[in-house]
Amino acid sequence: MMQGEFSRRSLLRFGLGAAVLGGPAAAMLSGCGGDDASDSSRLRVYNWGSAEEGKVYDQAFDRFEAARSGITAENNITPVTSWADYADKLAVQIAGGSPPDLINMAVEGTRLAVDKKLLMPLGPVLGEGEVAGLLEKMPASLREAFTVDGELYAVPNGWQTMVIYCNTKMFADQGIPLPSPDWTWDDFLALAKRFTGGGTFGFGMPWGFFQLHPWWLTNGAYPVSDDYRESRLTDPAFVEAVTFVHDLVRVHKVSPDPTSVDVYAQFAAGKFAMIGAGRWPIPTWKQANFADFAAVRWPKKVAHTTVFGGAGWGISPKADASLAAAAIGELVGTTTITEIAAIGQQIPVYADVLPDSGSPAGNEALKYLLSMAEDSRPVAAPVFFNDLERITMRYLERIVIGEVSPADGLKQADAELRTAIR
Incomplete structure (x- = not known):
């Protein structure tokens, strides 16, 4: 691509x-x-x-x-x-x-x-x-x-930036209204479950360091300290957010393995009721004559803050x-x-x-x-961004495919990152 x-x-x-x-x-x-x-x-x-x-x-x-x-x-x-x-x-x-x-x-x-x-x-x-x-x-x-x-x-x-896109035809076909502006993680999960089954999934999870940020931010977490000098991968709020992502795939099964799927094409094909994205898939959807979508804010745990x-x-x-x-x-x-x-x-x-x-x-x-610029935070980009992205994504992949638990995986990632930036 x-x-x-x-x-x-x-x-x-x-x-x-x-x-x-x-x-x-x-x-x-x-x-x-x-x-x-x-x-x-x-x-x-x-x-x-x-x-x-x-x-x-x-x-x-x-x-x-x-x-x-x-x-x-x-x-x-x-x-x-x-x-x-x-x-x-x-x-x-x-x-x-x-x-x-x-x-x-x-x-x-x-x-x-x-x-x-x-x-x-x-x-x-x-x-x-x-x-x-x-x-x-x-x-x-x-x-x-x-x-x-x-x-x-x-x-x-x-x-x-990142928002949630809803497939408006899938929502309309089931008589389900689009999410309210103040929807929560629980509301999101309930919706995702309703759309999962019969060859479709409730959510197509985009996979990447940037794309996953909204889950951390909506739980008040960030992978580094506010001064951009230290790791915060073992912050309880960060662990909780990663656990939620893990559970969407491994426990609730409302999202397939995100590491090897083109969620944007599958969304347009009616395989996902919701995905996360920015502006980038819109031109491709236009070429495919797909216009059954609407953008909504990211569901919150403690905030609706997204990434940019x-x-x-x-x-x-x-x-x-x-x-x-x-x-x-x-x-x-x-x-x-x-x-x-x-x-x-x-x-x-x-x-x-x-x-x-x-x-x-x-x-x-x-x-x-x-409008998302009003409630967003930049992608975590410290001086050691290279190590942060590489190490974090390697362990997140291990977590989401079930090789290691969220808590253990993030503990190992944190230790490796601290060694790399020492």
């Missing part, structure tokens, strides 16, 4: 990747001084995205160049399939003496990039200019995701800061954001940018996804 294209949606859908700048790449970067002086006539960009997104960015840089005689922007779209690969190629570029000026950075890699001094604080650069004004139009939660120790290090350019992730434009400390900031103004301007959002993968960073999703159901879902 990758088809050679790299997008955050693809990574999250399949649970791939490590932190940007993780592992060997981080080691290479820590030794690169980047002594080359900034070239004030050339803007080097390290970017990622699909081929369609690449064309939109090319057009944005064309507009940027047209307004500045003698300036050339090099939009380097990196064709990779994981955050680790993206990082490795960035490391090679820097080690070769060609550090980029602008970097399209995911939430997952921001803290590590800041720790490695690969991004400059943007407050002094942006001041009270055009980009600062655009930032004020973005949800505060997105800005905060790229803020470390009170300093903003990237300007958001797109994001994703995204990417943003950061500036290298070696860059011509004023030139790079001007480019960001074009890249997060309404024209570029509208064109990127129209492709159908990302949620736009502005509430007034609402592209046509191809169906009334898709348009309503997009509006609902936009």
Whole structure:
């Protein structure tokens, strides 16, 4: 399904990747001084995205160049399939003496990039200019995701979140109303049981570090401490949430083994009454002429808080800061954001940018996804994200297939993670 294209949606859908700048790449970067002086006539960009997104960015840089005689922007779209690969190629570029000026950075890699001094604080650069004004139009939660120790290090350019999608035809056929806005885990389980049987399941569980976050968040849990420095995998609330996920598969059997099923296609085929997702499956559903869906908030145990992730434009400390900031103004301007959002993968960073999703159901879902920024928390992305994701998902898979109990598995994962980050 990758088809050679790299997008955050693809990574999250399949649970791939490590932190940007993780592992060997981080080691290479820590030794690169980047002594080359900034070239004030050339803007080097390290970017990622699909081929369609690449064309939109090319057009944005064309507009940027047209307004500045003698300036050339090099939009380097990196064709990779994981955050680790993206990082490795960035490391090679820097080690070769060609550090980029602008970097399209995911939430997952921001803290590590800041720790490695690969991004400059943007407050002094942006001041009270055009980009600062655009930032004020973005949800505060997105800005905060790229803020470390009170300093903003990237300007958001797109994001994703998680909601529950209900198959409205399946609900209507059984005369069951859609969930109420304040539904609970118990309500969710009761509904899932009603739809399970005769070849269908109540829930198709998306499998991946990002996709599972809403279960932790709706129980008031998070895999790391609030300061992003320590593991919280054995927090009782986290263990309880993992136990609930385990029980959906192993005890109540309302969800099949989530590690090897395409829940999005099966949902459209009427095999699941509910699934969890962001905006990314909507274009595929449009192509399949499937519009029997509606988005609702995640059921709560103690809260309805969901997860979000995204990417943003950061500036290298070696860059011509004023030139790079001007480019960001074009890249997060309404024209570029509208064109990127129209492709159908990302949620736009502005509430007034609402592209046509191809169906009334898709348009309503997009509006609902936009509203989730008001009650969401960023994907847990500490400096040690690489180890956190790798270790946590390995043990979660063992737990959900029944090899180890939730409590024992998370105890082992916690011990391994603490050793890795010591």
